[in-house]
Amino acid sequence: MFSGLGFSAAAGEILAITGPNGVGKTSLLRTIAGLVRAAAGSIEMDGGDPELTVPEQCHYLGHQDALKPSLSVRENLGFWADFLGGGGMAAEAALDAVGLIGLADLPTAYLSAGQKRRLSIARLLAAKRPVWLLDEPTSALDVAAQARLVELLRGHLRAGGIVLAATHGPLGLDARELRLGRAA
Numbered sequence: 001m002f003s004g005l006g007f008s009a010a011a012g013e014i015l016a017i018t019g020p021n022g023v024g025k026t027s028l029l030r031t032i033a034g035l036v037r038a039a040a041g042s043i044e045m046d047g048g049d050p051e052l053t054v055p056e057q058c059h060y061l062g063h064q065d066a067l068k069p070s071l072s073v074r075e076n077l078g079f080w081a082d083f084l085g086g087g088g089m090a091a092e093a094a095l096d097a098v099g100l101i102g103l104a105d106l107p108t109a110y111l112s113a114g115q116k117r118r119l120s121i122a123r124l125l126a127a128k129r130p131v132w133l134l135d136e137p138t139s140a141l142d143v144a145a146q147a148r149l150v151e152l153l154r155g156h157l158r159a160g161g162i163v164l165a166a167t168h169g170p171l172g173l174d175a176r177e178l179r180l181g182r183a184a
Helices: 025-032 073-083 091-097 113-126 143-158
Strands: 014-018 058-061 131-135 162-166 178-182
Touching: 014 025, 025 058, 025 131, 025 162, 058 113, 073 091, 073 113, 091 113, 113 143, 143 162
Parallel strands: 014 162, 014 178, 058 131, 131 162
Antiparallel strands: none
């Protein structure tokens, strides 16, 4: 998969992981999230909660949105907030932050791909975790939703959060806000 890899990200930092398809960007995020076992080496989190594993302190937003189509937008978000331990924004506030409050009672099956992505982003807000692992976070998002995501990223960073984002395109942050890591 990859070898000789080392990096660090401190509170308030975003690390953009770039590179061509198939070089391991998603695999790296999935390994940090605890979804793939590392063959060797270690993943450490200085200053995190010593009672929790690294994956328990991370949100992973992957290619699949992990939503139940028959549940409403509100019910999906409520499920994930409860499952992930909550501690973040109230469901209504999180839905409002991603522009879905008007669709809260709609079955998720009726959402567009971009709306489903925004609902998945709301999960980041409803369950507080210091590290966000984002795999192509702007995928399926229109320009307005991308701008909202940038503001949510900035808010997370201002609060001392860390973001690792695998991306092929710009995240909408300027050079002062972004560290680039290239997967070869």
